[in-house]
Amino acid sequence: MTTVAAPPVDFGSAELRAGATRVVVVPALGGKIIAMELGGREWLWRSRARAARPADGASYRDTGDTGGIDECFPTVAPCVLPTGVARYGGLALPDHGELWSQPSTFALDTRDDGVYASCAWHGRRMAYRFVRIIVARAAAQVELRYALTNDGRVPLPFVWSSHAAFPLDKDTRVVLPESTRVRVWAEQGIALGGPGAEMRWPRAVAHGKMLDLSQPDAVARAYSCTVYADGTGERAAIDQAGARLEAVLGGAPHGGFTITVDKPAWSPFRRARGAHRVALAPSIGAPASLSEAIGPWHGAAFVEPGATLEWTVTWRSVA
Numbered sequence: 001m002t003t004v005a006a007p008p009v010d011f012g013s014a015e016l017r018a019g020a021t022r023v024v025v026v027p028a029l030g031g032k033i034i035a036m037e038l039g040g041r042e043w044l045w046r047s048r049a050r051a052a053r054p055a056d057g058a059s060y061r062d063t064g065d066t067g068g069i070d071e072c073f074p075t076v077a078p079c080v081l082p083t084g085v086a087r088y089g090g091l092a093l094p095d096h097g098e099l100w101s102q103p104s105t106f107a108l109d110t111r112d113d114g115v116y117a118s119c120a121w122h123g124r125r126m127a128y129r130f131v132r133i134i135v136a137r138a139a140a141q142v143e144l145r146y147a148l149t150n151d152g153r154v155p156l157p158f159v160w161s162s163h164a165a166f167p168l169d170k171d172t173r174v175v176l177p178e179s180t181r182v183r184v185w186a187e188q189g190i191a192l193g194g195p196g197a198e199m200r201w202p203r204a205v206a207h208g209k210m211l212d213l214s215q216p217d218a219v220a221r222a223y224s225c226t227v228y229a230d231g232t233g234e235r236a237a238i239d240q241a242g243a244r245l246e247a248v249l250g251g252a253p254h255g256g257f258t259i260t261v262d263k264p265a266w267s268p269f270r271r272a273r274g275a276h277r278v279a280l281a282p283s284i285g286a287p288a289s290l291s292e293a294i295g296p297w298h299g300a301a302f303v304e305p306g307a308t309l310e311w312t313v314t315w316r317s318v319a
Helices: 291-293
Strands: 001-004 013-018 021-026 030-039 069-072 105-109 114-121 128-137 143-149 156-158 160-167 173-175 181-188 198-200 201-205 211-212 223-230 235-240 242-250 255-263 277-283 302-303 306-316
Touching: 013 105, 013 114, 013 128, 021 114, 021 128, 021 143, 030 143, 143 156, 143 160, 143 302, 156 291, 160 235, 198 201, 211 277, 235 277, 242 255, 242 277, 302 306
Parallel strands: none
Antiparallel strands: 001 013, 013 021, 021 030, 030 069, 069 160, 105 114, 114 128, 128 143, 143 306, 156 302, 160 277, 173 235, 181 198, 181 223, 201 211, 223 255, 235 242, 242 306, 255 277
């Protein structure tokens, strides 16, 4: 097993290899994972657009939305926390949170059971430490280990999402346990009932027509939506051309998966074109806005002062 420096972007990167498993991470871009090869194929969608070095508080869509895997914490959607939240009431939190827009610390370690890469961040607006350890294993498996420590004197509210983007085509399938409860957060170009509407996976009704959300390319010609799945048994998967990548979320309170479909209309104008993609994101808390998670959704997670919360995400190729 080896760790090899690789420079696919101007900011520098590190490549982790264990057998046929390969992960490429860019510490300077918030620890973004830009490549993940498992089971003989590259899984992640990545834009060819060159990412600019993000500034704190920058728009994620304008600056950081280049695919791969980004860590979103302590919110996903930009928001202002309710005034009643201890210490943090009235605090404005940026788009996709704080981690993606700041460089992480970085360390590599090769062990007998795999290659380990550690990224760590400190909170800028809230008192916390956030650590993610990537473990690349030869058995077509990548494990992400998380540790969140509350360095403050009041409970730390948060939502977290490991936003993993995949290409979307006619063969793409999103796999969840049958009849999993799904709630709508956002929709455009499609009517799924509006924010907060509930359904049972994979069935949805739009304009009197029954839809199968597990086949997102066939749902509509052009649309976007974000839904949250809970009660999934901490397991979900994405199928691409006969291959399956499974995600297992372990030890997470309020754990579930966020599914986002982005299928823009085709345009003859190059700047107006957009790639078709789907995100399958292991998540804690819902919805994307921490203020709404604290408020009407009652879906925020909390860490007590001085406490550390640990959880894992395992991506593995399934034959």
